[in-house]
Amino acid sequence: MNSALLVNIFRFIMLLAIQIVIFNNMNFLGYISPFPYILYIILYPVNSNKAGLIFSSFLLGLTMDMFCNSGGIHAAACVILSYYRPYIFKFSFGLSYEYQTIKLNESLTPERFSFILVSVLLHHIVLFVLEAFQFKFFWDVLLRTLFSSIFTIITSIIIIYLIKPNKR
Amino acid sequence: MQQIFNFIIRNSNRLLFLLLLGISLSLTIQSHSYHRSKIISSANFLSGGVYEKINRVNEYLNLRAENDELVLENARLKSLLFNQKDTTKAPLADSIKGVKPADIIVSKVIHNSYNTHENFITLNSGERQGVKPDMGVINSLGIIGVIDNTSPRYSTVVSILNMKSRINAKIKKSNHFGSLTWNGKSTGYVQLEDVPRLASIRKGDTIVTGGQSSIFPEGINIGTVDIVYKKENTSFYVIKVKLFNDMTNLGHVYIIKSKDREELINLENKRKEKNE
Numbered sequence: 001m002n003s004a005l006l007v008n009i010f011r012f013i014m015l016l017a018i019q020i021v022i023f024n025n026m027n028f029l030g031y032i033s034p035f036p037y038i039l040y041i042i043l044y045p046v047n048s049n050k051a052g053l054i055f056s057s058f059l060l061g062l063t064m065d066m067f068c069n070s071g072g073i074h075a076a077a078c079v080i081l082s083y084y085r086p087y088i089f090k091f092s093f094g095l096s097y098e099y100q101t102i103k104l105n106e107s108l109t110p111e112r113f114s115f116i117l118v119s120v121l122l123h124h125i126v127l128f129v130l131e132a133f134q135f136k137f138f139w140d141v142l143l144r145t146l147f148s149s150i151f152t153i154i155t156s157i158i159i160i161y162l163i164k165p166n167k168r
Numbered sequence: 169m170q171q172i173f174n175f176i177i178r179n180s181n182r183l184l185f186l187l188l189l190g191i192s193l194s195l196t197i198q199s200h201s202y203h204r205s206k207i208i209s210s211a212n213f214l215s216g217g218v219y220e221k222i223n224r225v226n227e228y229l230n231l232r233a234e235n236d237e238l239v240l241e242n243a244r245l246k247s248l249l250f251n252q253k254d255t256t257k258a259p260l261a262d263s264i265k266g267v268k269p270a271d272i273i274v275s276k277v278i279h280n281s282y283n284t285h286e287n288f289i290t291l292n293s294g295e296r297q298g299v300k301p302d303m304g305v306i307n308s309l310g311i312i313g314v315i316d317n318t319s320p321r322y323s324t325v326v327s328i329l330n331m332k333s334r335i336n337a338k339i340k341k342s343n344h345f346g347s348l349t350w351n352g353k354s355t356g357y358v359q360l361e362d363v364p365r366l367a368s369i370r371k372g373d374t375i376v377t378g379g380q381s382s383i384f385p386e387g388i389n390i391g392t393v394d395i396v397y398k399k400e401n402t403s404f405y406v407i408k409v410k411l412f413n414d415m416t417n418l419g420h421v422y423i424i425k426s427k428d429r430e431e432l433i434n435l436e437n438k439r440k441e442k443n444e
Contacts, residue, residue: 027283055188058188062192067219069288070199071199072193072195073192073196083181130196131286133196133200140352
């Protein structure tokens with residue numbers, strides 16, 4: 001139990017650091033940058049404390065906002081994603097997900113992929129809608145969401161496989 | 169009473185969610201109005217410090233570009249020194265009319281964003297160096313933005329690539345005024361709005377800062393006219409301006425202290441009080 005907490009704190013700090021140092025500077029085509037820091041919310045243990053998840057993802061988003069000068073958009077997107085995570089689990093893994101032991105960092109099945117896809121899309125849509133904040137950017141928001149989501153999913157899957165714990 | 173407690177305990181996650189969502193949404197709305205929240209900005213010690221560390225590494229990667237820029241500026245300084253009547257060259261930061269060299273703070277960009285609709289730049293000088301909100305920021309090529317928040321050691325700048333920014337500008341040869349805005353699309357271009365149709369404008373004309381703003385001195389370079397549009401149902405032009413600056417690649421910048429600013433604001437306030 002304690003080691004799970006430590007792993008989560010470590011993940012929180014490492015993902016934020018990687019995001020700020022590397023991925024925030026990856027302005028592909030001028031405006032596309034991936035946001036793999038939300039892996040923290042995606043990889044959070046399934047049956048652990050939900051209030052803890054919501055609060056820690058709020059802190060995660062707030063730290064990102066501080067570094068991006070963006071008010072509260074990352075915080076809002078992260079809080080929404082963390083609150084609706086159980087529903088996405090239900091959508092991707094079926095109703096009885098709580099009784100299964102879901103481990104995301106194993107071989108990529110369609111269920112796991114659809115979970116990552118839906119989570120990333122939800123987060124990015126909220127993020128870019130709040131960032132634009134005006135209706136006249138509708139197509140711009142859609143385009144940014146689409147391209148950034150593709151990049152986030154690719155980098156997320158790569159990171160999941162890189163930090164996969166060794167099996168003995 | 170018991171039922172209220174039960175309700176709170178049963179819905180604790182939902183209540184926590186709504187509370188935190190409310191906080192973050194209010195921060196978002198605050199950031200979209202002009203006066204921004206002071207806490208969540210990259211001018212604080214944590215993010216400013218981290219950005220400075222990152223910038224120290226990045227500086228090595230940009231040494232070549234920075235050197236080229238310095239060589240160019242040196243060449244221009246020398247040309248000014250040797251033939252002082254050369255007026256075709258762009259004005260220098262410390263040879264701006266009405267600004268003494270002592271009124272300029274040299275600073276360095278430690279973080280630059282240009283991929284959102286509202287972009288901010290972080291500089292590594294703050295209140296200790298005398299930086300205050302609403303000072304103008306330029307570099308050797310043209311204007312960059314206006315100081316937004318300051319902390320003891322860092323400050324953030326509202327970039328001209330920010331949809332909230334409005335800067336008074338004019339056409340150099342004809343003195344017609346307009347306000348400079350950004351439509352959120354390309355990092356190389358900004359828009360000059362509300363220019364009267366009486367003005368004769370050609371592609372390639374230079375756009376400089378106007379004298380109406382108390383932030384920038386008059387006549388600092390901005391860019392050249394690229395395309396002129398007619399705004400429907402009005403008697404105004406909208407001009408697409410190609411910037412002299414590459415806003416995606418900024419190094420050292422100059423912050424302009426405007427001493428007349430307080431006097432000007434006081435004067436205007438006095439007039440307003442009289443009217444009331």
